[in-house]
Amino acid sequence: MPPLKPEPRIIAVIGGGAAGFFAAVTAAEANPKASVLLLEKGKHCLQKVKISGGGRCNVTHSCFDPAELATHYPRGARELRAAFHRWQPRDTLNWFKQRGVAIKREPDGRMFPVTDDSQTIIDCLRGTARELGIETRNGCGLAKLTHQPGTGFQLTLTDGSHMQAHAVCIAAGSLKGSSLPDDLRALGHHIEALAPSLFAFNVNDARLHDLAGLSVPQARVTALPANKPQSGPLLITHRGLSGPAILRASAWGAREIQSVNYHFDITVNWLGEMTQAQLKVNFNQLRQDAPRKAVKNTPIEPLPRRLWERLVQHAGIPDDCPWAQLGKKPEASLLTQCLAGSYRVEGKTTNKDEFVTCGGIRLKDVDFRRMESKHLPGLHFAGECLDLDGITGGFNFQAAWTTGRIAGLAMAEI
Numbered sequence: 001m002p003p004l005k006p007e008p009r010i011i012a013v014i015g016g017g018a019a020g021f022f023a024a025v026t027a028a029e030a031n032p033k034a035s036v037l038l039l040e041k042g043k044h045c046l047q048k049v050k051i052s053g054g055g056r057c058n059v060t061h062s063c064f065d066p067a068e069l070a071t072h073y074p075r076g077a078r079e080l081r082a083a084f085h086r087w088q089p090r091d092t093l094n095w096f097k098q099r100g101v102a103i104k105r106e107p108d109g110r111m112f113p114v115t116d117d118s119q120t121i122i123d124c125l126r127g128t129a130r131e132l133g134i135e136t137r138n139g140c141g142l143a144k145l146t147h148q149p150g151t152g153f154q155l156t157l158t159d160g161s162h163m164q165a166h167a168v169c170i171a172a173g174s175l176k177g178s179s180l181p182d183d184l185r186a187l188g189h190h191i192e193a194l195a196p197s198l199f200a201f202n203v204n205d206a207r208l209h210d211l212a213g214l215s216v217p218q219a220r221v222t223a224l225p226a227n228k229p230q231s232g233p234l235l236i237t238h239r240g241l242s243g244p245a246i247l248r249a250s251a252w253g254a255r256e257i258q259s260v261n262y263h264f265d266i267t268v269n270w271l272g273e274m275t276q277a278q279l280k281v282n283f284n285q286l287r288q289d290a291p292r293k294a295v296k297n298t299p300i301e302p303l304p305r306r307l308w309e310r311l312v313q314h315a316g317i318p319d320d321c322p323w324a325q326l327g328k329k330p331e332a333s334l335l336t337q338c339l340a341g342s343y344r345v346e347g348k349t350t351n352k353d354e355f356v357t358c359g360g361i362r363l364k365d366v367d368f369r370r371m372e373s374k375h376l377p378g379l380h381f382a383g384e385c386l387d388l389d390g391i392t393g394g395f396n397f398q399a400a401w402t403t404g405r406i407a408g409l410a411m412a413e414i
Contacts, residue, residue, distance in 0.1 A: 009034040011411050012155060012165040014142045014180075016040030018049055019383025019400035019407075020171035021125045026408025027169075028132035034412060036134045037165075041141025041158060041172075046122045048173075052397070053110070057118030059096070060089040060401070061394035062109045072395045074197070074252045075358050076388025079368045080399060087405040089398055099124050108244075110394050142172070145183045147376055167411040169371075171382040171404065174357040180385075184361065188375035192387040194359035195258040197251045201266065202347035203240030207310050207337075212238045214304045218272035223249040223345075224256055224264055230391075231272060236307070239349050241268075247392040250348070254358045254389075262348045269339045270303060270311070276335050283323070283331060291324035298323070300338070311337040356396060360387045371407035380407040 011034050013024045020038060028036045038045070052058050063069045066084035070077040093103055093111070101124050102114045113120040129136060144156040145168065152166045174194070175181055181191045201223075219234035221241075230252060232244030249266070250257065257264060271279065282300055290298055296319050299308035313319075315333040317326070326334075361381055365374050373379040382403040390396045 009167070009412075009414060010152070010163075010165045011036045011167045011169070012153070012163065013038045013169045013171055015171035015173055015383070015385075016042070016045030016136065016138070017171065017173050017383060017400065018046065018397055019173075019404040020169070021046060021129065022401050022404030023169045023171055023380070023382050023408040023411070024134050025125065025128050025132060026405050027412045028129075028134050030409050030412035031414070032132075036132070037163070038129070038134055038136045039140050039142060039157065040136070040138050043138055045136065045138060046125060049121055049125075049397075050118050052118060053112060055118055056112045056116045057121045058110050058112060058394040058397060059103055059121060060092050060111050060398045062089065062105045062111055064088060064090050069395075069398070072393070073388060073390045073399065074254065076363060076386065076399070079363050079366075080388060080402065083368050083402050083406060087402045089394075091405075092398060092401045095401075096121070096124060099128060108393070142180065145180070145187070147187060147379070152378065167378045167380065169380040169382055169404075169407045169411060170361075170385050171400075171407075173384045175360050175385055176357055187373070187379065189365050189373065190362040192359045192362055193255075194357045195254045196348065196350055196356070197254040197358045197389045198247045198356040198392055199250045199348040199350040200237060200242035201240050201246055201250070201343075201345040202262075202349055203343050203345055205240075205343050207314050207341070207343075208236050208240065211236045211304075211306055211310065214307055215243060216270055216272075216304070216307070217302055219243075219245045220269035220272050221245045221249045222267040223253045224260075224266075227253045227256065229269075234268070234270070237349075240345070241266075241343070242349070244392050251356075251358075251389065251391045257348075262345065264345050266343050266345055268341045268343060270307070270341070271300065271338055274339065276339055279335055279338060280331075283326070283334075287323045287326070292322050294319065295321050295323055295326055295334070303338075311341070356389055357384065358387065358389045360385050363387050368403075368406070370410035371403050372410055380411055382407045 013020045024038045070081035104114045141158045143158045146154045153168045215235040220231045222229040230248035234245045235243035296312045299305045315337045317330045371380045383400045
């Protein structure tokens with residue numbers, strides 16, 4: 001195979017998601033003479049962008065300190081901390097602002113386009129790619145990747161065609177079900193075991209029956225004794241429990257939870273950071289202010305009434321028991337139900353379109369200053385194909401923008 005000519009530089013990006021698109025547009029902006037090709041095996045690019053945040057696209061998070069930002073990543077925190085010094089949420093916001101996309105901050109720090117429509121982000125990225133002359137091929141993925149010393153990379157595509165490239169960026173998202181790991185291993189890379197991250201818990205418990213749709217604004221969930229409690233809104237679903245608190249717990253415990261085949265116990269504090277001593281004060285106040293009112297009919301804010309009634313019932317307190325007659329044992333039981341209820345998880349529920357994994361390309365084999373293979377110069381990585389993942393809240397997209405940006409700049413170099 002004859003050597004590639006120095007110009008134009010040919011850059012191939014594998015994967016049309018957030019990381020791949022950002023790597024491609026960055027490379028094309030940094031090197032206008034380069035020929036940039038973006039390959040997406042699916043029918044459409046930016047599918048996760050389309051559905052994220054309920055169709056609004058949680059672009060990033062308003063955490064602008066790289067060290068603090070990195071703490072939101074169960075895997076990859078150390079490597080991303082340095083990377084965020086090069087490209088962080090403020091840079092992401094400025095990039096979109098310069099292209100006419102205004103982004104707003106919500107109270108919990110999540111950031112969305114002011115249009116509340118993910119299509120705004122998609123149109124911006126696609127429009128930028130068109131302006132830069134990036135060639136995009138949908139329905140065409142990478143079937144095989146080989147390296148030819150002195151000539152670059154040989155790519156066999158899923159449509160049967162072949163091409164050469166000076167630089168390649170793997171931004172194919174989760175490697176689950178992909179044939180890429182075999183090629184990457186052949187090129188010297190280790191693939192960390194894949195495990196689902198960010199999933200809901202299946203819980204079949206009488207306390208939750210017929211309560212689907214109810215939520216609390218701040219709960220505290222502990223999944224497995226060794227894991228750190230996770231806080232946030234909690235939602236009761238038809239299958240069990242979901243919401244940010246559950247998704248964060250699933251992310252931090254992804255591998256441990258997988259090791260027990262998704263059957264384990266969790267502890268839920270439905271009142272978030274409230275302690276037993278604080279809740280006792282509330283109970284005593286109700287004894288004084290409403291001694292004749294039934295415990296069942298006086299929910300503790302912000303618990304939904306129906307959830308409170310269910311917790312009271314499972315504490316063994318009769319429906320007509322007034323606060324004045326609430327004994328120490330039933331009170332202790334109610335305190336436990338509210339602050340440390342134990343629930344058995346028997347499986348997970350994952351939205352396949354928003355599937356996030358931990359595992360992937362081993363991080364110590366990648367130079368995060370360039371998102372480049374330490375084994376093979378010219379081979380770059382971005383996004384979820386790496387063994388890094390963040391909790392819910394815009395952190396996974398920020399990792400995609402950051403790694404895509406760094407990879408794109410490195411690939412653009414002649």
